[in-house]
Amino acid sequence: MELSYFHVADDVPSGFVPETAVVIDVLRATTTIAFALNNGAEAVVTFSDLDELTRKANEWPEPLRLLLGERGGKRLNGFDLGNSPVDVVTELVSGKRLFMSTTNGTRSLQAVRNASRLFTMGFPNRVSVGQRIVNEQPQKLTLLGSGWEGSYSLEDSLAAGALAAFLIENNPHSVEVKNDELIAALALWHKWEDDVEGCLRTASHGKRLIGLGNHDADFKCCSTLDQLAVVPFQVEPGVLIAS
Numbered sequence: 001m002e003l004s005y006f007h008v009a010d011d012v013p014s015g016f017v018p019e020t021a022v023v024i025d026v027l028r029a030t031t032t033i034a035f036a037l038n039n040g041a042e043a044v045v046t047f048s049d050l051d052e053l054t055r056k057a058n059e060w061p062e063p064l065r066l067l068l069g070e071r072g073g074k075r076l077n078g079f080d081l082g083n084s085p086v087d088v089v090t091e092l093v094s095g096k097r098l099f100m101s102t103t104n105g106t107r108s109l110q111a112v113r114n115a116s117r118l119f120t121m122g123f124p125n126r127v128s129v130g131q132r133i134v135n136e137q138p139q140k141l142t143l144l145g146s147g148w149e150g151s152y153s154l155e156d157s158l159a160a161g162a163l164a165a166f167l168i169e170n171n172p173h174s175v176e177v178k179n180d181e182l183i184a185a186l187a188l189w190h191k192w193e194d195d196v197e198g199c200l201r202t203a204s205h206g207k208r209l210i211g212l213g214n215h216d217a218d219f220k221c222c223s224t225l226d227q228l229a230v231v232p233f234q235v236e237p238g239v240l241i242a243s
């Protein structure tokens with residue numbers, strides 16, 4: 001299995017369509033997606049364009065939909081929820097379709113939405129996603145982080161390294177690390193694997209969230225490793241379901 005990692009959507013070569021892709025936005029979009037689907041959301045539909053989100057959401061029955069999203073870490077005006085994984089509780093999301101837009105995560109999802117197979121991952125569902133990949137044995141796997149407005153982010157690289165480490169340890173066939181970005185991500189994982197939350201708080205995006213107010217619950221939730229069985233999987237462009 002050949003493994004590559006791109007830091008942000010803009011690094012994906014134009015016209016490149018991955019065979020299998022895993023999109024990562026540790027703080028916080030792909031962690032929120034994992035918890036929402038784990039807690040019974042019917043689907044999470046992601047948009048980078050807000051007008052398109054509103055148009056599509058309006059086509060869905062009101063009692064069965066929720067609008068979820070942020071810009072700059074703050075909930076969007078008129079939306080039901082922001083982008084916190086601790087807010088997508090069963091009582092709110094069960095049976096609902098979530099229409100979601102975030103600053104960076106949904107842009108990365110858009111960049112690889114034509115992949116033959118697309119998953120999303122945060123730390124809480126790292127092993128579940130990793131095990132699915134071990135079972136499916138794609139020839140080429142592309143990991144894509146989300147960063148912040150086009151720039152590198154420490155926490156997404158840490159998670160890319162964490163997934164790569166699991167694949168290397170658990171793959172019956174060999175794993176070939178294909179780019180320097182992933183070599184660096186693996187080194188990062190080996191430095192921080194015993195203190196994921198510390199890494200998230202050290203990262204510039206972690207500091208940005210701390211500057212917006214108390215996000216202790218989010219940090220805890222986003223850094224807890226391997227606690228969810230859910231594997232978010234794209235069934236049509238932009239539409240993720242639990243699998």
Ligand code: 3SL
Nearest residue numbers: 027028029073102104105
């Ligand atoms: O950029 C994103 O997609 C978000 O996850 C950012 S935030 O954590 O909600 O600020």
